[in-house]
Amino acid sequence: MAPVRKRRGMTKKAPTFRRLLKTSNEKMQNKLRERKFRQRSTDKHARKEQRKLRSALRHAPPPQGASHKSGDRNSDDLEVPWDMMEGEENYICAVGQHTAFLDQHLVESAPPMKRRCREDNPEPYEVVPRSAPTKPSRRLVHLLPIKDSAGIHPRVMERPVTQEEVCEEGEDVGKSKKGKARQRKQRVSRPLAVPPNLSETGLAAWREKILNDKKRHIALLASSVLTDPHNGVQKLKELRAMLGERCVAVSVAVRRLVMLSLAELFCDITPSYYVRPLTEAELAVKVRKEVKALRDFEKGLVNQYRLYLEALEQVIRAWQKGSSGSKRGVAGVVSEALQGLAEVAVRCLCRLVVGLPHFNFHRNVLLLLVPLMDHKCPKIGECCRAAISKMFREDRRGESSLAATRLIAALIRKQNFQLHPEVIRVLLNLRVHDVEVQKDAGSLAPTKKGSQEVNLSRMQRKRHKAEEKLQRELLEAEATENKELKLRLQTETLNVVFLIYFRILKKSPNRNLLPPVLEGLARFSHLINVAFFDDLLMVLHKLIESKNLKNRERLHCIQTAFHILSGQGEALNIDPQRFYKHMYSSLFQIHCGSADEDVAIVLRCLDAMLLKRRRQVSTTRVLAFTVRLGALALQLQPNGALGILATLRSLFITFSQLNTLLDGEEAVGGVYQPLAEEPEQSQAQGAALWGLIALKRHFHPTVRQFSGHILAGAPTEGRESLPSNLSRSSPSEVFGSFSGAGFNPPIPNTPATKKVRLQH
Incomplete structure (x- = not known):
């Protein structure tokens, strides 16, 4: 087989550098042209700088040894041999004879674009005279210059230096910046001295002037x-x-x-x-000017x-x-x-x-204020208690309330229950009404792991985690209250409060703390766990039986017990007969000199015992309480009598069997026993409400109106009916509306009689 012959035009050439860079010929020519132009400019500038330097060296003064070449050498001058000169002087003289090295060194070392020309004329700042270091007692002062046809002539005047400036110049100048800053911090401003030889009037005027200046500065x-x-x-x-x-x-x-x-x-x-401290990673990130x-x-x-x-x-x-x-x-x-x-x-x-x-630092402020709530100074103690109470009422999240409640519990333990009762009363202002109490103890048991969970794949778990993170970010962006967090915080707060109350009931020797504790239990009793009801009722009964309590404290115990039974305690089979007995015996201890707070507690207890438990209370018990309330209304102030009469009206409307008490001729059962301790043993069905007849002649017009209304059978319309503002109000509201300092209703003004003159 014959070999393949190559064509003439098929010869492959080696690629050049320009072809490898894929650069066009025109671009390469432009680059070469620019390079030559820059080289010519650089050479031209270098030649110009060399000419300037040669001209400067040409006009320079001759060297030191040039004077010896002339024939006019002084005969008195002595020639010193070269071997007697020091090495440094030999070097200086040798260099002075040959100055060509200056030309070469300056031209080669100085940058071409920043080299300054050397001129014979001095700079303007060199013309200004300077103070000699040997005369430190003078200092120059620059005056206004004079301008004429020849130019500007600067003027300088000497002034003497004061002693303070000399001392300042004598100080060490080489101190570091840290030392100066330390001295600046340690420098304390001198207090303003009181002017001497001032009278009392002048001293008061001077003080008023200084104080007004300070006030103005503070305001600015x-x-x-x-x-x-x-x-x-x-x-x-x-x-x-x-x-x-x-x-x-x-x-x-x-x-x-x-x-x-x-x-x-x-x-x-x-x-x-809340301003949180920045992390190191956040500080390392470059941020915008506004963020910084x-x-x-x-x-x-x-x-x-x-x-x-x-x-x-x-x-x-x-x-x-x-x-x-x-x-x-x-x-x-x-x-x-x-x-x-x-x-x-x-x-x-x-x-x-x-x-x-x-x-x-809100917790730090609480750490300062909570111990001051029990301070012996009345102003400070009242101010701190009022502030904590207001914070409790306005706290919507619950974090501050929980922190303050824990600090109060620690204060009670530290003081061993020997503190002011108003400190415990502050807890009544807590906002814990949204707490959901666990009614079933089994609901608190933890669920088994994996019993309610569904097996998810890896991608599903990853997607679920991303959705949870996104949901949290959306909640933070919306700035809305987290209901779960709020519920948890309020539940913890309530647990601390009940811990305080139970500890005081069982261990406290200070009986002055019982009224606020019992009042707090009555307020938050609907939030107590059902498992503690039996123990709590037993403790309250023992407190009443101990006979160490005052009448108001016993009333608080009774109110707390019935508040507990009126809420979740309705599901429990508990007979509060012993508390009815205590209440029945406590009514006669309320009299005309009792405080309004005692009457208000009695009205709340009667509402919880008789009206709200109308399905559980017997008729005999209601009759006994009704007769005793009719006698109690005779020995109270008008506001207390109106509250008791409003309670009797509600009882007559609720229990129709009470109408027998308005008929004095019928005798049902035995003889009424007004001093019996048990309400069921008083035989109240044989009594009559003779006290209403006496109240019908009361000096207060509203008391007379209420008595006639009850004796008429509490009609809703007619002559003996009540106005709407009284018929629609509860007993506590009626009592509160007539408890003011003024007259209610106001005293009517008698019309002025005209005097008629008799004409004879």
Whole structure:
């Protein structure tokens, strides 16, 4: 087979560099042209710089040895041999003879575009005379220059140096910046001294002037912070620094004003969220300018708020130590004025605990205020209790309430139950009405793992986890209340409250704590677990039988027992006969001199015992209570008598068997026993309500109207019917409406009689 012959045009050439780069010929030509142009410009500039340098060297002064070449050498000059010269002088002379190295070195080392030409004319700043270091007692002052046809002529004048400037120049200049900053921090402003030789009037006027200046300065700082809070952190810091006012004449007044101003400022400019510290990863991320400004504002605000709280705490701690015997407290403030500062500091803390329950350091504020609720100073104790009560009423989330309740429980244990009863009464303001109590104990048992779960694949579990994360982010974005979290917090709060109540009932030797505890049990009894009902009723019965309680405390125990039985206790088979007996014997201890609170408790107990339990109570028991209430109305004030009459009216409407008490001629059963201890043994069916006849002649018109209405059988219309405002009101509402200080109804004005003159 013959070999294949290659064609002439089929010869393959080696690829060139330009072809490999795929660059066109025109682009390569342009690049070469630009490169040549830049090279010519560089060479031209280098030649120009060399010419300038040669010209400068040509006009330079001759070297030191040039004078010896001339024939006019002085005969007195002595020639020193070269071997007697030092090495440095030999080098200088040798270099001075040959200056060509300067030309070469400067041209090669200096950058071509930044090399400055050397001119013979000096710069303007070199013409200005300078102060010699040998004359430190003079200093130059630059005056206005003079301008004429020749140019501008600067003028300088010498002035003597003061002793202070000499001392300042003598200080060590080489101190570091850290040392200067440390000295600046340690430098304390001197307090404003009181002018000497002033009378009392002049001293008062001087103090008033200084105080007005301080007030004006505080107002300016506060208004500037309110105008632009994000840029007012420095002003806030300056205002907080005024807490250390050292002028004795106005220090207490200025500190009070600054404390109150800062408290209102923080409540106004603080954001409505918790400022958490940034992590290292978040700090490393580069953010926008607006975000950085917001972070700086939050950081500065939290820092100033912390320092402000520390200052308030310092004042309170110093007052507590000063009250024990020391004469001075904070920065030279005497203990008499320190008490006023402490009261203002407590007021500021109370304002912050109510106004900023969401912000940082709220728990720290509670740690300061809760122990002060039991303080021996009445103003401070009442202020703290009022603030905590208001916080309980306005707390919608429950976190602050739970923290404060735990601190109160710790305070009770620390004081060993020896504290003010109003501290326990504060717990009545808790908002725990939304708690759902577990009625079935089995529902609390944990479910077995995997019993209710469905086996999911890996992708399904991953998708489910992503949906849960998205749902959480949506809830945070909407800023809505999490109902599950709120329910859990309120349940924990209620558990702590009941723990406090049960511990006081069983272990407390202080009987003064029983009224608020029993009142709290009556208020929250519908939220108690059913499993504790029997034990709680047994404890209440033992307290009543102990006979160590006052009448109001026994009434509180009875009210608590029936509140428990009226809620979830209806499902229990418990006969409260013993509590009916205690209530029946306690009615005669209410008299005209009793407090209105005792009558209000009696009305609430009767409503829970007779009206709300009308299906469980017997007729004999109702008859006995009705007869005793008719006798009780005779020995009460008009407001108490109206409350009892309103209860009798409700009983007559509910129980038709009571109409036999209005007929005095019929005698049913035996003889009435008014002093019997058991209501069933009083034989009240043979009695009559003779007390209503006496009340019909009462001095109060509404009491007369109510008595006639009941004697007529409580009609809904007709002459003996009641007005709508009385017929539609409950006994407690009727009692409250007539408990005011004024006359209800008001006393009518008698018309003035005209005097007629008799004409003769």
